[in-house]
Amino acid sequence: MAPQHPAVAAVRLGVRRALTDLDPGATVLVACSGGADSLALAAATVAEAAPGSLRVVGATVDHGLQDGSDAQAARVVQQLADLGVDETVGARVVVSADGSGPEAAAREARYAVLGEMARHFSAAAVLLGHTLDDQAETVLLGLTRGAGARSLAGMRRSFEVFRRPLLDVTRAQTETACLVLGLEPWSDPHNDDDRFTRVRVRTRVLPVLEDELGPGVAATLARTADQLRRDTAYLDEVTAAALAAATGPDGLSVVVLADLHEAVRLRVLRSAALAAGALPAELATVHLDDLDRLVTAWHGQKWVDLPGHLRASRSGGLLVFRSVG
Template sequence: MTVPTVLPEKPAILEVRHAVRAWLGRHAPTGAVAVALSGGADSLALTAAAVAESPAVRALVVDHRLQSGSSAVAGAAAARALDLGCVSAEVLAVSVTGPGGLEAAARAARYAALDAGRDDRPVLLGHTLDDQAETVLLGLARGSGGRSIRGMSDHDAPWGRPLLGVRRSVTRQACAELGLETYEDPHNSDPRFTRVRLRTEVLPLLEDVLGGGVAAALARTAEQLREDGEVLDASAEQVLGAALDGNELQVAELTAVPVALRRRALRTWLLGQGAKALTDKQLRAVDELIGRWRGQGGVAVGGGRPGVRLVASRRRGRLSAGFVND
């Protein structure tokens, strides 16, 4: 079914269009974008709105090949993108392998395929306010401070998320207004996945117990933390610049720095030295080499490869990080 170029002026699709229009104005004034399309309500509504607001939209459809018939589903989504008015629609087949479980491996494969296929355009993703609330709850469970509950940014190049202020119910209604049949991924209702249980069990319970408005409140909290975090991160960059001497840090430049800034500076430095999957416990242990120095030994942090560790250590008033054999 081909959707008319001029979309109906109905409440839900107008809300989605306004969100996309505002995002394009801030981050992609030329309007040349790609859209990650799954065939679900969120990405379909996003695609329809993007075509109405942008002169040249490319659709990228990722086939994870995790279910029987996935290629047909992907092909149907690509055809629907062309019906909506996209200038092109490409199916990207991926292999889902790697560490971290099925969800993490699928996400890594999806983002890698989208990045490879975007042709230097920003990629619009259909994450909604509800997805943001779920992300904040997952961050709370990690317990890694404000950074873990800042949620998703509306622009984290090359990724764009215009719908972070739009409810999932609105995207579904928008598709209904356009007469679009949506695809329901079975994985989105599979209770084996943590995010599904948050969506179907935890958030509804919180809404009931706390009298509603929980998802919106979580999203607002994430936005406020991102704004605060950006200010602190900018200050921490200045702290790091003053302390850096080559690849090492001068301890004297960090001793009197407030811990919130110092740990941010240390985090940036460690990531630059090759740290990966840095935990709050590791970061605090490295910070103690400055704030609670007792002559302790080095601190192993995530990074390196099998049989080799990245270790941060203090010597003669300097912090250094290097790879050592186990």
């Protein structure tokens, strides 16, 4: 047997590691847009799923945001069938921006329908094609938002039924894998549209960093995300326990909150605000600092307005969140 091309081997290794805990006969759903990343992912999943070991369902989602998107979706379905998946499925979603922007709205719609597909096929895992380069871009975008360790931790390797096997694989490797395997990936025009911040990070910012700081910047950013994600996971556990201890039937105990370490207290306040209905995309550090002053530097101030028509106030030793408007 001829040796595998290194790029093909790298993609297959990522998939193999992501599938090791699945039971024989389990169903795996592979999300595929037809781009190099997800097409290489689909090919590797079929190759790693030995006959009878796993059932592979290839899935594509048409967001309807571009002319000819239905034809592209049909092309992807055919490509998946040609790769040898056991079954294919496609869905068209309606993307309605709710103030979070078209990218976020499309992502939310895509995950929702992929979740529905996973339930329909009783899939043990849904594989996503995000790469090391995507992770580096996510870290840089998080840095610009100033959203703390949670944003710098980047994308999770797995959550709920979703898994990202290619976070250690570069975009160059997936493109090379497609070339070696004779696959023809689709080039999404949105990936070259510099109206999108992520595209500017990809085409302008990262290349400058690589030129000025030396090669390997993307890998370093992705590695940093891994390190921060472990710390964040632990802090999330501590935060959940602290929030439970502070929460009463009528609000959060100011005494309990004030006794927490500042790092944990701010996380608790963020979790409480989100649970009460604050908008995650708009809840910023300035809001959390104002909430913290209600706990640690209260001088009779009335309330703090939060994004999402929410108001927090201190009364009778409790921090209370109420909907307004």
